[in-house]
Each structure stands twice: as C-alpha cells, then as structure tokens.
Amino acid sequence: MADTSELTEILAQLKLTRQSELSQKDIYVLDLAVQHSDSTEKLLAATSSNHTVRLFNFGTGTLKGTQHVTAHTDVISGIQFGKAEHHLLYTSSFDRTIKCWDTRTNMKNPIQTFEGYDETNNIFTSFDVNSNDRVVCAGTEPKNKHSDTHIIFWDRRQGSLMGAYNESHQDDITQVCFHPENPDCLATGSTDGLVCVFDLGQTTEDDAIKLTLNSESSVAKIGWCGEQKKDLYCLTHIDTLNVWDTQKEGEDVLELKDLKEVLKGDDSIDYLVDCFDVNNRLLLTTGTHSGDIRLLDVSGDGPSVVTTLAKGHNSTVRVSYWDSKTCSLVTGGEDSYLCLWSKDGQLQTPYGTVSVAESQHTPSHGKVKSKMKKASQKKSKPY
Secondary structure, three states: OOOHHHHHHHHHOEEEEEEEEOOOOOOOEEEEEEOOOOOOOOEEEEEEOOOEEEEEEOOOOOEOOOOOEEOOOOOEEEEEEOOOOOOEEEEEEOOOOEEEEEOOOOOOOOOEEEOOOOOOOOOEEEEEEOOOOOEEEEEEOOOOOOOOOOEEEEEOOOOEEEEEEOOOOOOOEEEEEEOOOOOOEEEEEEOOOEEEEEEOOOOEHHHHEEEEEEOOOOEEEEEEEOHHHOEEEEEEOOOOEEEEEOOOOOEEEEEEOOHHHHOOHHHOOOEEEEEEEEOOEEEEEEEOOOOOEEEEEOOOOOOEEEEEEOOOOOOOEEEEEEEOOOOEEEEEEOOOEEEEEEEOOEEEEOOEEEEOOOOOOOOOOOOOOOOOOOHHHOOEOOO
16 A cells, blocks of 8 residues: 555646647536556547537547537436447436447447336436446436336346346435446445445345445445455545445445535635545545645545645536546546646657647537336346
C-alpha cells in the first residue's frame, strides 16, 4: 500500500492536459467510460443529456469520426466498454433497451439490442457487463408502488434472456456493478438504501444473495476497492460514504456522514462524485458548484484534501474516472466539458507528449455535451 506522502506526490502532479467541449450550451455530460486496453489509442466514450454518445481518443482528445451517435430515444442511464472484447461498447436507457455497438464501425446501428420481459417495467436505470463479457445485467424501477423491482440477466453472446431476481430490492435499482475479476460476483444498490451482494453461481435468488448492507439512504454510486477488490464502497444521494469488507460479512471499514460539515474554508465541498483506488488507498472525488475538484484521501485516520484541480470546469462535475495505467483522471460536468488531468499536464500518446501548452480547446460539431418467467421460475439461476 502506498504511504500518504507517496499518494500525495502522485496526485499533486495532476494538471489539466486536455479540455474538450461536447456542446455549446445546456447539454450535460452524464456518464463516461474508458476502453479496457493498454493501447495508447484507446477510446473514451461520453454520454450526454440529449441521448447521444461521442467517442474520443483518450490521450489526444480528438474525436473518432465527426458525428455523434444518436444511441437512444430517452435518457442514457449507463455506458460500459467490454471487459474482454475491448471494441464493444454498451449503453442502457430509459427507452427500455440496452444496445451493443462495435466501435470499429461507423456505429450507425447497434450489433445487438437487449430487451426485457413483457411483464417487467424495463426502464433500465443501471447496468453492467461481467468480467468475461458473457453476462449483461440491468436493474429497473417498478411500474408502480405495488409492483416488483427486477434485476434482469442476458446471455451476451446469444442475446437471450437468462432470468431475473425480484425479491432483494423494493425500489429503483440505481447501481449494478460486477466484481472486476470474479464474473459471478455482483453488487446492486437501490433507492431503498440497500446494497446487495450476489453469487450468481447459485441456483436461486435466496441462495445467491450473500450480503444485504444498509446505507441508510438512497444509493448513488457503488464500486469495488481495496486489496483484491474485496471491499465495497457506497455513496448516497445525501453525500454520505460507507465502505464494507465483503469477505468479513459486510464488516464496516469506513463510515463518513458529515464530510460537507467537516471540510470548511478553502477545503469546502458541495457534493461527492465518486471513489477510486490509488495503490489500494481509497480516494474520493468531490467538487464545488463553481467547478473546482477536490481529491480526498479517506483511507487514513480522517479524510484529508490531497489536491484541488481548478480551472477545468466552471459548473458541477457529474462523473469521474481514474485511469491507473496512465495515472490520469477524466472528469465530465454540467458545463459540457470533458477534462483530462495527468502528471505535470502531460500524457504519452502515439503522436508524442501532449501538454497543456499544446492542448487546444476543441468544440464538437453538434449538440452532445462532451417475457417474464412464471412465478415458479423467477428465482432461477440467471445463467
């Protein structure tokens, strides 16, 4: 594990390397994903509030192609690259579809479309693809207060439905997150305040659920962290943070309930964004509504601000992604900007070293801000 001084040195060197504008006004960056690849030409995908997707070269910030992809007809609720097949890109939407795209093509049409059971709501609020790309999983919201919330599974290769769980959550599924290495391990979070961990190798939903954890508030983000990714973090919509050890029956590792009250003055924050690991230390991305980003180390005796990233955004930051291979951070916000922060403002690319001095403000051309089983079968093994 990196000590505090080493961690501070790594993050203190982050500088603005690239700023790309995805639209001219009123379009938010909703989510982003980075290709799981060692290639220096790997892609970054960003979704926007006008239901479109655009692809960029991760290092240079240049657009792949010239047009945005009109991926869905309603809110895009998630985006992921394939974990094993890196050229595949998946998007989920409130339009009741999950689509798979081949980034080697012009992406005019998806190569697969996944739809749910007739009896479920199929407004997909979150989704993920497991570590070997064999299973796609999505969460829904209930049709009404008397109906069930479902976690639905598909065979990615066949494009066929596998099954669904409907007993573990009572409200909207806000997060679906597979373990980065174990393809059978799944975590889900909901507005009911619960975070559940499943072993999908089991036959029934009752057998599959291994942990039920209570965040005491609506779940906003979850993710795997720590050594061997055995810990699970949870951010809530009221800006609290929990970390649990999933190998010790959900034992509390960390609980922070009042960060906004603790951090005052120059360290003050308005909201929490997401978490990421640096050498098995947990970092928390936070922000101010004026666009400043504060990175907090929350692995020590108390939360501490490691560095502040300024002059990249001018509004609320919605998403962040830490790329461990390049030690760089990508952020997207309500100002329509995608910002890349890297060591000393430099990033190695196939075209040489990109620095903030060489970086150009590059606006885009278009408005893109950068059948249910019967009751007896509902709890069957999803695959």
